[in-house]
Amino acid sequence: xxxxxxxxxxxxxxxxxxxxxxxxxxxxxxxxxxxxxxxxxxxxxxxxxxxxxxxxxxxxxxxxxxxxxxxxxxxxxxxxxxxxxxxxxxxxxxxxxxxxxxxxxxxxxxxxxxxxxxxxxxxxxxxxxxxxxxxxxxxxxxxxxxxxxxxxxxxxxxxxxxxxxxxxxxxxxxxxxxxxxxxxxxx
Numbered sequence: 001x002x003x004x005x006x007x008x009x010x011x012x013x014x015x016x017x018x019x020x021x022x023x024x025x026x027x028x029x030x031x032x033x034x035x036x037x038x039x040x041x042x043x044x045x046x047x048x049x050x051x052x053x054x055x056x057x058x059x060x061x062x063x064x065x066x067x068x069x070x071x072x073x074x075x076x077x078x079x080x081x082x083x084x085x086x087x088x089x090x091x092x093x094x095x096x097x098x099x100x101x102x103x104x105x106x107x108x109x110x111x112x113x114x115x116x117x118x119x120x121x122x123x124x125x126x127x128x129x130x131x132x133x134x135x136x137x138x139x140x141x142x143x144x145x146x147x148x149x150x151x152x153x154x155x156x157x158x159x160x161x162x163x164x165x166x167x168x169x170x171x172x173x174x175x176x177x178x179x180x181x182x183x184x185x186x187x
Contacts, residue, residue: 022093026110026118029086032079033103033121039076040128043069047135054142 046069053061091101094109107118 022090023111023114025086025090025093026107026114029083029090029103029106030114030117030121032083032086033118033125036076036079036083037121037125037128039072039079040125040132042072043076044128044132044135046072047132047139050139051135051142054139054146057146 046065050062050065050069052058053065087101087103087106090106090109094101094106103122104119107115107122109115110118
């Protein structure tokens, strides 16, 4: 036996082959991510309708949109719980790497066809969530603008209706003003 020969170390595969149940979990994760993608696409369409309804001051439309958003968000909550459970289970079956397990990081351990599908759907979902965030910011800004406009209108109405001048400049009640009124009942 050669004293200088290095012991043979088996090469460690870059991504270990997952067990059958793990492959099923990867497949379930793919389905959940696709469902999340669909729900968020619906939310994006509703965000655009929400902006339109605000611009047109359509109270009935806003009510309908908010109800539909609530239903979608309820479904998203259930899907998110399922996604977290699957990611946790898959992360537990993978070697510890000392970093948070993202779907993209977990996908690296999936078989080739699933890996590609998971990576693409995760990227599409990430992009859609960023777009949805921007749209919701625009809806929020539109709602704040409408609210400020309505508040200004209400202040003007209050000032015009206050013949005695009892309302302050900001539209609130001015307690320092004393109103003296009389009614001539003899004439």
